[in-house]
Amino acid sequence: MVNKKDEKGISVEKSKDISEWYTQVLQKAELADYAPIKGFMIIRPRAYYIWEKIQKEFDKVLERLKVKNTYFPLLIPENFFKKEAEHAEGFAPELAYIEGKEEGERLALRPTSETIMYDSYSKWIRSWRDLPLKLNQWANVIRWEVKQTKPFLRTREFLWQEGHCVFETEKEAREDMEKMALEYQKLVEGLLAVPLIVGKKSEAERFPGARETMTIEAFMPDGKALQCGTSHNLGQGFAKSFDVKFLDKNEKESYGWQTSWGFSTRLIGAMIMQHGDDKGLVLPPAVAREKVVIVPILFEDSREKVLNKAKEIEKSLKKWNAKVDDREEYKPGFKFSEHEMNGVPIRIEIGPKDLEKKTVVLVRRDTGDKELVKMSGIEKRVEKVLEEIQESLLEKAKKFLEGSISEAKDMDELKKELNKKKIVKVYMKDDKEVEGNVKDQTEGATSRIIEETKKEGECIVSGEKVNTVAYIAKAY
Amino acid sequence: MVNKKDEKGISVEKSKDISEWYTQVLQKAELADYAPIKGFMIIRPRAYYIWEKIQKEFDKVLERLKVKNTYFPLLIPENFFKKEAEHAEGFAPELAYIEGKEEGERLALRPTSETIMYDSYSKWIRSWRDLPLKLNQWANVIRWEVKQTKPFLRTREFLWQEGHCVFETEKEAREDMEKMALEYQKLVEGLLAVPLIVGKKSEAERFPGARETMTIEAFMPDGKALQCGTSHNLGQGFAKSFDVKFLDKNEKESYGWQTSWGFSTRLIGAMIMQHGDDKGLVLPPAVAREKVVIVPILFEDSREKVLNKAKEIEKSLKKWNAKVDDREEYKPGFKFSEHEMNGVPIRIEIGPKDLEKKTVVLVRRDTGDKELVKMSGIEKRVEKVLEEIQESLLEKAKKFLEGSISEAKDMDELKKELNKKKIVKVYMKDDKEVEGNVKDQTEGATSRIIEETKKEGECIVSGEKVNTVAYIAKAY
Structure with missing residues (x-):
């Protein structure tokens, strides 16, 4: 760590080398520092203050929506991750375990808390009177990333909130997913002046174990999308795996309909990248x-x-x-x-x-x-x-975002537009294999959002007639 | 977990079996629940709300005192714990490590953050202009307790705040230690209506690595003391181990004088025990x-x-x-x-x-x-x-506390008074061996606080003339 008072300013232009620019801003504006362990970060007061503002603002939202804060343990028994198959597969590579203690069973550090929370939910929920159950926690999570890490954007430990709700009906769960994505958008645009595209995730990009995932996506000046938060309709999958049942008004036993939603300290990274300039950090007054x-x-x-x-x-x-x-x-x-x-x-x-x-x-x-x-x-x-x-700040970023959205009819056009650092709308079948093909041919671009359209078009990979349009971009 | 609506009330009287009473209140008032892993707890919304109130109130104190919030990593390299000998010895039995990752070195889950924070402090501090450095973090910590655990009072994971300051002079550090102990007292008495005795810890009870420790001690209805928070004058010990140096106004290199202070979710347990009755929880309106x-x-x-x-x-x-x-x-x-x-x-x-x-x-x-x-x-x-x-509520608890303080002149009297569930003042030499003797003879009572007195008296163990009086009690 260079003492910032020894140095004059940032030695690179943001437009030339945003990665190096970002690293220097973090240190010279005293936002973050590297930890002694690879992939971890120290959040310094100027950045932590931003997190506190986000927390205060979102706590108001939670109060309005009657979601209550709670705290669940950091450690989760290994077998909990095996109960929901997709979830287990999705998180397995990123789990860190603690060294064996007397218990025998391996204990993982939470990467997210669906499993441990729903284990309790199954005990707490008896009847429709206990629903909806709406809890949130502010916590640190550990995901042992193998990709290159960068403070705020991708780290092995980060801070976040995770909301976990149980409803009586499918309709309520879907509405909750949608509502929370929009609440996220309002919060991020209002406080951080970072404009977002909001929509659904494709099958390939969905949260492991979710039936539907909504996302809020920001777009960074280097032409990469940044997923800033997600809201999931979990259907009854977890409820069935964790036995989250209730007696409905007709005394019939039924599985709960669940949602989960979260955003993290990554938001701070989005804000820094979006607004900063060659002189350093630019803070929205809020x-x-x-x-x-x-x-x-x-x-x-x-x-x-x-x-x-x-x-x-x-x-x-x-x-x-x-x-x-x-x-x-x-x-x-x-x-x-x-x-x-x-x-x-x-x-x-x-x-x-x-x-x-x-x-x-x-x-x-x-x-x-x-x-x-x-x-x-x-x-x-x-x-x-x-x-x-x-x-x-919001207007400027909005103009940039809107000007960055383009379209393509075939793979060549898509590649060209991606090279121009665009988010590119293409007709694409919502299918893992098709999306894998797009990713291969574009050297890593993925669908950030997928939308149903009234007009049909030809899938950019298979040529099939589809009525789904994907927003393709490189992403952090 | 019994669904509380199935049960009528608490099945034991608080005065007859406070331990069972406490367990039932936690569950029936939906304050906490047991986690699937031994020694961990789930903090439910009614109790978490109390923690949020404490946080908000203490954040105001921090702002007034110009202490800024920050966040340091959960994981700490093993060798950091070896740098300060006493600290290392004190925490070694309670450390949990994560299973080996690519790094090679063992990584511990933080039991407290002196070591990892001061590693950064040594990089951030260059001159007297950077002092005082006053940071605080709200975080979860892991201490692998071998003693019997109980939600809020003793758990393997708990939430807390830890403040860590560096000053130019010894005087400032001592004043900071004293000031924070008094701020703690004001907060706990004002918000939770739990009265406290405030004073210094004996050598035997001091924080590992501290030169002086001040403590706030509550006294529970079952005749046990409960340490509710501590404030340490660390002297220059850690500064020397972690190389926290600065150039003073005369351009002379000098080690920083440090303090650290913390309280935890244990406060919630103190409040429950102090005020609750046979009908359940009694909450201070605040x-x-x-x-x-x-x-x-x-x-x-x-x-x-x-x-x-x-x-x-x-x-x-x-x-x-x-x-x-x-x-x-x-x-x-x-x-x-x-x-x-x-x-x-x-x-x-x-x-x-x-x-x-x-x-x-x-x-x-x-x-x-x-x-x-x-x-x-x-x-x-x-x-x-x-x-x-x-x-x-505060007045009632104060009367109880004041009425629980007694005195003893010799070991027999001490034992008698302890059996009457008192905090007993005795002349005692501030010495580990002497205190070990008291602990043995009283089946586990310890000095909660030690005070200097003007009048001399005979040490309860050695008979030596001393001018230190210890408050002896059983403790949680």
Whole structure:
């Protein structure tokens, strides 16, 4: 880890080498650091604050929807993973186990908690009166990735929320899946200003054990899609494997209909990649701890006056956690760069001339635009500009996303469009083999979302008439 | 797990068999459940809500003290535990490791995070400008207990916060240790109404690797002390083992002075044990999700009128999350018992006669006291009664605690007083061997706190003149 104060800025352009850019931003904006163990990360306060904002916002959603928070154990008996066949197969390669203790049975670190939670659900649920059961947990999970890891985007441990609900009817479960995908979209677009495509996953991309999976997909500046959260209609598969039964109103025994849904600290990675620029991090005001930094321009003769005024302004902007940077050991230019690196949404500069004119200079982090603002109207202007930044980050990213969606009629066109870093809509049969073929021919692109269409078209692989369109892209 | 609706109440008296009482309350008030793995627990929503309240309250303290939240990895390389000798020895028996992966080195699940955090601190800290560094994390930890486990009180996985600070001077570190112990006391007494004795740990009871440990100790109705949180002055021991150095203002290299402090979900267990009674859980209003339940007494001819009034009252008491229990399948008496089991602080009963008289019956969970309250003044009265409950729970527990402290001059007296379920003050040398002797002779009692005194006295074991008094008790 290089001490960021030793270094000036990011040494590569984001558009030239986004991977290296991302690594440098993480460290220089003090967002994350590498752990002593491969594939793990340290979430530093600036990034953890974003996670806390996400948690607070989503806890409000949970309260509104009457989902309650709970906590289940980190360790899961090995045999639990064998009960639901698809689930078992899907997670087996990523499981980590602890070394044998007296129990005899192997214990896995949770990669997700369907199995251990539904074991309890089967004991807690007796009748329709106990339904719907809607629980959520905030937890760390371990998935022993073999792919290249990258802080926030793919790590062997990450933080997430996982919601697990049981309903009386299939209809309720499907509605819950859909509702949660839309709640995710609202949260991510509103707070992180990351626009999403929302839709269903193909059979090949579905969660192991789910009947249907909905996904929220972001699109990164390097032309790769990033799955930001998923919501599953589990049908009765897990209920049958874990014996989640209830007596319905007619005293008839019936299996529960289940959903699960989750998003993780990966969202932080999406936000960094989406908005950052060559100067460093760009934070949407909604997730910036300090939304305003005030840099006084100090000369010996006016020093005290300027500092006092800066502190006065700091006070009046307390609502946005404004901070005067009065460190004596650094020059203003150095401070500007540092706060730009850290993504502070607004910088206010104040010097002796500003005192005379009763103005300050206000600089937007996202655009770099400067404006003179009268001191008397500073609060209103700051409030307005913060709103504008939040909106314009989302708008800009939306335009990019919309401009990145294209179409292809055959495999050659698909390859060409993918090379142009597009998300490409193609007619494709919802079939694992067909999708495997697409993946092979495109060197790894996958369907991010699949949609039913009214008009039929020819499957890009088999030529069959189908009414499903897939959004094909490379993905993280 | 017995479905609580099948059972009437708790089948033992708290004063006769607190252990069985505790187990039943956990399950019947749906606070916790046993996990499929021995020594682990499931924290159910009613208890998790308490943890969330504690988190929110303590996060405010952290913000005030400029401590920032962060997250470090769950897994720690084995060699990290060997760097600080005492720490290594203290935690070795409780470490769990994961099965070998490609890395070669064994990886332990964190029992506490001093080692992995200070490894990063050594990279992040360069100069006095980087100090104080004050970080906290909310996390799960694993300690493979061999003692009998009990949900919340002693489990192999628990949730906690751990704060880790580095200062320039010894004085700052000592002050931080003391300040945090007092913050803990304020939090626990204020929110959970659990009174505490605060003081220093003896050499024998100190945290492995700490120079001084302060503790907050609660005292349970069965005459056992319960350590509820600790705050350590780590001196420079870890700094030297992990190379946490900085350049001071004179450009001289110096080791950092460190503290760490933590409390866990054990607090929930303390609260349950302290306040609960033979009817079940008693919740301090500050940590009750629903502070008021309204039970309508329904007869056919007045049914609708009474229900409407109940809903009206529910609305006017929204601030306290009041809930009308309008379930048709249960009778009022059943509902009373259930809400008593769940610890809801206030019950309001409303029937047809109340409509005429424009009154309701208000029942306090803690005392069982009933009073007639005019509907017109219901809000003010509820507010007042909730305050009274919160205060009187603390007062009652304080009286019990104060009445439980006694003194002894020799070993016989000590044993007698311990048999009377007291915390016993004795003159004792602060020495591991001496304390081992006390433990042997008393069948396991330990010093919970040790204080310096002005007056000298004879050590209860060695007879030497000492000026340290220990509080001896059996402990969880």
